[in-house]
Amino acid sequence: MKHREALIETIDTNYPDGIAQLMQVFRSSRSGDLVVNAKVDCDLSASGDVATHGSLERAHLEVPFLSSVPFTSAPMRTADVFCLIMSLLGIEPEHHIDGVEIAADMTAVEAAVKSI
Secondary structure: OOHHHHHHHHHHOOOOOOHHHHHHHHHHOOOOOOOOOOOOOOOOOOOOOOOOOOOOHHHHHHHOOOOOOOOOOOOHHHHHHHHHHHHHHOOOOOOOOOOOOEEOOHHHHHHHHHHO
């Protein structure tokens, strides 16, 4: 299953994009053999600090995104938005980026970029 397919299948669950997120964790050289996903509002730190590095929960993965340009791709991941920004700036990534360039009304995008 490709990332886009997994996102579409899981977008309406409590763990949107959870499949891709877990694949990334276990592919990392820094990953161990166990992943703990705390429920929302649960703090696993000994210090009592509320801030952690997120989880697989919807509340930790959803990011508000506002744009004056209409996008034709939905749902989107922040990695997808990053790929679009890199493309608009003419920057070629030095390594693989886990995202796909999202479809947008390029006439509107170019007009918006020129106005900056």
